[in-house]
Amino acid sequence: MLSNKRKQDLEDLFFLDDTPPDHLDEEELDYWSMLSQQWNQALSQMYQKISRQDNLRDKTL
Secondary structure: OOOHHHHHHHHHHHHHOOOOOOOOOHHHHHHHHHHHHHHHHHHHHHHHHHHHHHHHHHHHO
């Protein structure tokens, strides 16, 4: 199990560069993948919200 310190280190690396370092073990790669999925979901939700707001704005013009 990854320690909280190691998770934080991986999160810091992820937000600096979303390409995983070469030296990660399987558990670290799984955590990296989970971070990537969360990031992609967050971006998708933001884009959907922006799109809905744009559509509402267009209807009021």
